[in-house]
Each structure stands twice: as C-alpha cells, then as structure tokens.
Amino acid sequence: MLDYFGVWFKLKKKKYDMVINVVQNSSSGRLSTKVARARYKFFGEKIELLEKQYSDYNHMAKNAIYNLRYYLNMLGIEDKKTAIPVLDIKVNDKELAQGKDLLDKLVKNDKKTIGIYTFATGEKCYSEEWWANVYERLMQRFGTEYNIIEVLPVENVSQIAFKAPSYYSKDIREIAGFLQNLDLFICADSGMMHLGSAVTSPLIGLFSVTDLNMYTPYGPDKIGIDTRKMSYDQIMDQVQRSLN
Structure with missing residues (x-):
C-alpha cells in the first residue's frame, strides 16, 4: 500500500508537458490524469465523431492515438490521417x-x-x-x-x-x-x-x-x-x- 500511494505522490511531485489517459474506462487512469501536474491533459473520453469516422476507434492501441490527433488538431496541429503505426519491437x-x-x-x-x-x-x-x-x-x-x-x-x-x-x-x-x-x-x-x-x-x-x-x-x-x-x-x- 505504501508503494501504491508513493506513486500518487510522485505524480504530484513532477511537472509534465502532457498527460494522456489511454484506457477509456479506467477510473484510476482518469484520477491520476487529474492529479498529475500538466499544462495539457487528455482524460480519454469517447469522442462520438471519431467513433463514427473510424471502424477501429475502440481498439485499445488505436483509441488514444485517434483522440490525441483530434486534440492536437484543435490546438492547430494538422492531422495528416496517416495509418496507425503497427507494434514493432525492432528485433536486430x-x-x-x-x-x-x-x-x-x-x-x-x-x-x-x-x-x-x-x-x-x-x-x-x-x-x-x-x-x-x-x-x-x-x-x-x-x-x-x-x-x-x-x-x-x-x-x-x-x-x-x-x-x-x-x-x-x-x-x-x-x-x-x-x-x-x-x-x-x-x-x-x-x-x-x-x-x-x-x-x-x-x-x-x-x-x-x-x-x-x-x-x-x-x-x-x-x-x-x-x-x-x-x-x-x-x-x-x-x-x-x-x-x-
């Protein structure tokens, strides 16, 4: 329990540029996003416009990327609508x-x-x-x-x-x-x-x-x-x- 609460303390201790909750239904994810100190916070809300636009919007690996691109577009950064990158551990x-x-x-x-x-x-x-x-x-x-x-x-x-x-x-x-x-x-x-x-x-x-x-x-x-x-x-x- 001490380790658990220690993590929450660390969130308050450091300042971030951006915090993203990547799991829509995670209450702890939303709470930690709220607790963290950051200029920009994305809580991971479902965006109905994107859900209608992308058939794979609810995929766990893609949802946060679609949301991030949407929010960045609101900040004036163009969404080039490129394909979501695949997972790649880059075996050498x-x-x-x-x-x-x-x-x-x-x-x-x-x-x-x-x-x-x-x-x-x-x-x-x-x-x-x-x-x-x-x-x-x-x-x-x-x-x-x-x-x-x-x-x-x-x-x-x-x-x-x-x-x-x-x-x-x-x-x-x-x-x-x-x-x-x-x-x-x-x-x-x-x-x-x-x-x-x-x-x-x-x-x-x-x-x-x-x-x-x-x-x-x-x-x-x-x-x-x-x-x-x-x-x-x-x-x-x-x-x-x-x-x-």
Whole structure:
C-alpha cells in the first residue's frame, strides 16, 4: 500500500508537458490524469465523431492515438490521417540470428515452423481438450510440411502435455527474436500474443472471452479470430490462409 500511494505522490511531485489517459474506462487512469501536474491533459473520453469516422476507434492501441490527433488538431496541429503505426519491437540482426539458432537446435531440420502458445490467464486460457483437438488437427494437416513447436509461459505449463518440442525463456528480446523466425504463431489473447504482434511473423490471435474489437492483433499478416464462431476445421482453414 505504501508503494501504491508513493506513486500518487510522485505524480504530484513532477511537472509534465502532457498527460494522456489511454484506457477509456479506467477510473484510476482518469484520477491520476487529474492529479498529475500538466499544462495539457487528455482524460480519454469517447469522442462520438471519431467513433463514427473510424471502424477501429475502440481498439485499445488505436483509441488514444485517434483522440490525441483530434486534440492536437484543435490546438492547430494538422492531422495528416496517416495509418496507425503497427507494434514493432525492432528485433536486430543479432537477436534474429540468435532466434534462428535456437529454433534450429530445437527442430533440427529445414522445414518451416508453426509455433503455438497454449497458455493464457483466467478464462482466456483454453482447455486441454480444446488444445488437444487443435494440436491433433495441426499435425494431421500441416505436420508433414511444417514443424509444430510450443512456446512455454513462465509458469512452465502446457495445455498439450508437452507433446511438441518446446521453447522457454524469460528474456523478452530473445523471445521476440525466436518468434520472428516462425512462419506462423498461434496463441490466445495474452501478453505473448501482443509480443508476437510486435514482430514481423504472421500471427493468429484466439479470442473466446475478451473483446475482439478492442484487443485484436493488427498490422500485416496479423489477425484475431472468434473461436466461438468457428469449427476446428474452419480454424485450420484460417491457418492455411495465414501460411499462404
């Protein structure tokens, strides 16, 4: 609790040029914006004009940018209406080479590789039965031409009972370099999904609980799917499209 209140004290201690609350429904975000000392404060209110103008306005990564551009335009700074930048962790050549070396040691062949991440927190985590069905179909349909490997979470758990070769690391940048060497990464809505969204490899995000419109991965070759509306075969068809 002392650490928590210490953060609020620090907000008052320092003066900022601009403060932006990036989460619309965050009461603590709005309160901290109010407490902070700044000339310009953007509280993250929903702007109906922008909601009508942009179909992806409510996406969590884009909403604050649309709002900021709108407010800056009110201050006389022209909104050039360029596309929202994609996430980019900027894997460097050394990290990419290290990731390839790690992958090569894991699969020991020249086939392309599909990576899966079977973990997520709370209700976002698919059951072992669901992942067993997905893994079986991946092996049946793609196992001849592709390696299927599993990226493990820090909890070191597997929803497929460690049936696939697995990779594990606590180093965010090492993981990013590894993921960028995959030909497709499949994962539920999670921190690992957003990390996968920040590299150049194709990605399929799996959604069954959280709002697809708010959290879906975006950018070239990134897609989110609502698995409640798709059969296993339809999911495999999407895997094929992403690989293509």
